[in-house]
Amino acid sequence: MSSVELVGDLDRRPSRETNGSAAPVAVAVNDFSLFLGPKEVLRGVDLQIPAKQFVAIIGPSGSGKSTLLNAIAGFITSESSDAEMRGEVLIDGSPPAERKVRCGVVFQEYALYPWRTARRNIEFALEALRLPRDLRRDRSLHFLRQVGLTASADLYPHQLSGGMKQRVAIARALAYEPSVLLMDEPLGALDALTREKLMQLIEQVWRQSETTVVYITHNVAEAVFLADRVLVLKGDPGEVVLDVPIDLPRPRDPYDSKALRLERQLRDAIPDMPVGEFDT
Amino acid sequence: MRVADAARRRLPAGGEQVPPSVMTDWLKSAVALLGFLVFIGFTWQVLAKVAGFDALLFPSVPALFERFIELAKSGELLDETLATLGRMALGYAAAVVVAVPLGLAMGRSPLLQDLFGPVINLLLPIPILVLVPLFILWLGLTLRAAVLLIAIASSLPIAVNAWSGSQRIEPRLLRVAQSMDVHGLGTFVKVVLPAAMPSILIGLRQGLAMAWRAAIGAEFFSVASNGIGSRMFQAKDYVQMDVILCLLVVIMVISMIIDKLVFAPLEARTVRRWGVGER
Numbered sequence: 001m002s003s004v005e006l007v008g009d010l011d012r013r014p015s016r017e018t019n020g021s022a023a024p025v026a027v028a029v030n031d032f033s034l035f036l037g038p039k040e041v042l043r044g045v046d047l048q049i050p051a052k053q054f055v056a057i058i059g060p061s062g063s064g065k066s067t068l069l070n071a072i073a074g075f076i077t078s079e080s081s082d083a084e085m086r087g088e089v090l091i092d093g094s095p096p097a098e099r100k101v102r103c104g105v106v107f108q109e110y111a112l113y114p115w116r117t118a119r120r121n122i123e124f125a126l127e128a129l130r131l132p133r134d135l136r137r138d139r140s141l142h143f144l145r146q147v148g149l150t151a152s153a154d155l156y157p158h159q160l161s162g163g164m165k166q167r168v169a170i171a172r173a174l175a176y177e178p179s180v181l182l183m184d185e186p187l188g189a190l191d192a193l194t195r196e197k198l199m200q201l202i203e204q205v206w207r208q209s210e211t212t213v214v215y216i217t218h219n220v221a222e223a224v225f226l227a228d229r230v231l232v233l234k235g236d237p238g239e240v241v242l243d244v245p246i247d248l249p250r251p252r253d254p255y256d257s258k259a260l261r262l263e264r265q266l267r268d269a270i271p272d273m274p275v276g277e278f279d280t
Numbered sequence: 281m282r283v284a285d286a287a288r289r290r291l292p293a294g295g296e297q298v299p300p301s302v303m304t305d306w307l308k309s310a311v312a313l314l315g316f317l318v319f320i321g322f323t324w325q326v327l328a329k330v331a332g333f334d335a336l337l338f339p340s341v342p343a344l345f346e347r348f349i350e351l352a353k354s355g356e357l358l359d360e361t362l363a364t365l366g367r368m369a370l371g372y373a374a375a376v377v378v379a380v381p382l383g384l385a386m387g388r389s390p391l392l393q394d395l396f397g398p399v400i401n402l403l404l405p406i407p408i409l410v411l412v413p414l415f416i417l418w419l420g421l422t423l424r425a426a427v428l429l430i431a432i433a434s435s436l437p438i439a440v441n442a443w444s445g446s447q448r449i450e451p452r453l454l455r456v457a458q459s460m461d462v463h464g465l466g467t468f469v470k471v472v473l474p475a476a477m478p479s480i481l482i483g484l485r486q487g488l489a490m491a492w493r494a495a496i497g498a499e500f501f502s503v504a505s506n507g508i509g510s511r512m513f514q515a516k517d518y519v520q521m522d523v524i525l526c527l528l529v530v531i532m533v534i535s536m537i538i539d540k541l542v543f544a545p546l547e548a549r550t551v552r553r554w555g556v557g558e559r
Contacts (some may be wrong), residue, residue, distance in 0.1 A: 028456070075455055105459040111452035114554045115474040128460035159554025176460050 008043065025090075026101075026180055026212040027072060030089035033237075034064075034071060040237040041067045046089070047231065047240065051179070053204060054213045057229035057234035058270075060222060064238025065216045071186050072096060072214060073105055091180060104211075106179030110165040110184040112157040118168045119144060119153040125175035143166060143171040146205060163194035167201070181211045187222060199225055209251065224263045225254045232270050242269065306540055313536055314455050317529065340524040347522040347532075356511075361530060364495050364507035368422065371430025372491045379435035379487070380480060383442025384472050387449075400439055402458045408433040408490070415504060426498040433494035438484035443480025478551050485543060492535065 029047040033040070041064045045272055059065045068075045068158050070133055074096030076083050091099040091279055104125075112121050122140040131139060146149050148169035173181060185194040186202070203226055217223055224246055225228045232242035244266060247257055309547045337502045339347070351357040410428060419425035427535040453475055457467045473480075499509025508527050515523035551557055 051323075073455070073459060075458070102461075103459055105456060107452050107455075109452060111456050113453065113471070113474070114556050115477070115550070124456075125460055127470075128457075128462050156554055170454075182459075266482070 001165070023052065024092075024211050025049065026092060027050040027214060028085070028088075028090040028093075029072070029177075030088050030090070030243075032068075032071070032089055033085070034067060035084040036077070037082050038069075040073075043237040043239050045238065045240055049212060049214065051212050052210060054215065054226055054228045055231060056215045056229070057215055057224035057231045057233060058217055058223050059233030059238065060218060060235055063233040063235035065218075065233050066184050068233070068238065069214060069216050070183050073103060073182050074099070086130075094181055101179040104173030104176045104181045105236075106166075106169050106173050106183040106186045108183070108188040108217055110157070110162075110169045111187075112165055112168055112172075117154050118149060118160065118164075121157070122172045122175045125172050128176060132212075138177065142166075143175045144156055146174070147171045147201060161194075162190050163198060166190065166198060170198075170202065170205070174209065178211060181213045183215045184211065185216050185218070187217070187219070197224070199254070202226060203251065212226075220263050220267050221254060224259055224266065225252055230266065232266075244269075303443070307470050307543060309540060321411055335517055337521055339525070344522050344525055347520075348526045351523065351526055352413065357526075357530065360506060360511045360527075363504070363536070364509065365534070367426050367493045367498075367504060368430055368491045371427045371494070372434050372488060374427070374431040375433075375435035375487055375491070376484065378431075379438035379483075380442050383439035384446040384468065384476055384480075385481070386439070386443045387446025387476070388468075388472060393443075395437075397408040397443075400443075401434060403432075403542065404436055404440065408436075408494050409501070412501045412503060413499065416501075421503055421505065423504065426504045428497050429503065429532065430491050434487035434491040437479075437484040437490055441453055441479045441483025441486065442476060445476030446485075448479075449475045472552075474554075477554075478556055481543070481547060481551060484546075485539075488538065492531070496531075 021067070025048050027047070027049040028120050029045050031099055032042060032043040032047075034046045043069060047055075047213075057065045057068065067076065071085070071090065076085075077097060078085050084147075089096055091103065092101045111274075113124065116124065119137075119140045122143050123136045126136045126139055141150060141153065144153055147170055149164060149167050149171070152164060153162060157168070160168065170186070183202075187198055190198065199222055206226075215223070215226060225245050230242070230244045230246060231240050232244070233239065234241045246262065248262070251258060321344075324338065326335055329336065335343075349359075358427050371424055382392075382396065398532045406428065409431065415425040415429055419428065449472060454467065457463075457471050459541055462470065466551050495507070496509035496512075497505055499507045500513050502510065502513075504510060508531060512527050515521075515527075
């Protein structure tokens, strides 16, 4: 099946087909609707993500994609806010609050602890894992090496560039050894060059890991480069309107003609998107 | 990696900046205080001599020096200063130990906020010395009364600042901890406390200023029978203007020393090193 054909018959496809074999479902969102106060933010979202799949969720701002991620992460609960939820979110079969598997989170604004150096930020995850002190240093340096930041181990976040901060944040999330990694527009605050480099880094570390990734972005090129599968959310209220498998071989080239064509077709196929809502 | 190099090059520059800036800070404050005293002294001397004010009420600057040396030599100055500082240390330490955790907890717990918020907001605008008559009747003219007064006075700004600092923590910082199953005391120590540090430091400074006021005030109202404040009050009865002025300068100098010896290094090691600054 070529990628061109795939885009030709874009419609909601059951996720199982996209990943072929019956891998266990890591994240399940079943007929999930969410109201924040009187506003309907998400409507009837259905989503099964098999283990180890890289899923990108794209949509314009206000389409509820970050809200969906926050619900999966367990940051939005019906008790803690004026949120009202229907349906369910399951991580490895459990609601987010009672999940038995580890979840890592990466935010657009890095969310590094300014009082900890790059290395100590990563060690936060190791402390959370209750790793003995003498093992933490080696382990944190291992993850720093993985994101190419060994030289900056002892710098504080305010001494790092945006791209470096996000590398640290990614390393911290990886150090927690999550089975599900949730990324909320991780490259959204970075310039185009840095973004491209980090995109490749994310792809590379993901392939080395056993992690399921839910990746929120409004950038179609990122989604096509990184994901096994792209979900398109339409805003107000947020609904899944497209579910597209990306069958390009890895490692991928963002400027490969197939990728570019797929990207173009995907953008064209997204219904009712105001021009300029997506950047490339 | 070019970005990494650039950042590494930036570090030594920033690292070197800290020690000299602490030193110049010292120098600046010392010069400022000295300049202020010289100016006041000069004006004072002119008024005392030219305008022909009563020497009893406007002692000349050399007379003040003489008195200061006399106070220092007799050991009186040291005794009174230590008496006041001792009370302040007890009260202030109690305030820090109670008010920092309480304020931080209030910012994270609606229950604690509802419980203590109104009380703190009620007490905050009241001059703390209105409590003196109550304390004298309850506790007598005791060390306990003075220390408690100082503790309450300084705990208010400390708690209020810690409270607002912990309320304004970036939610993402808490969510990272939450996502890694770090909760309760772990989050409190590893996230809430350092995140609120800029506000906590402001509170600690304001709290110390309040401790001074409460300590001197308590001594004025004879809750305590010695110390800088009571010596000043006693000097008023004996029209020892020179003693009053000497002690005033002593208070200023000690405040400056505490600021430079305690708060400046504390800031350099925390908020300035972290690049979070005070708001």
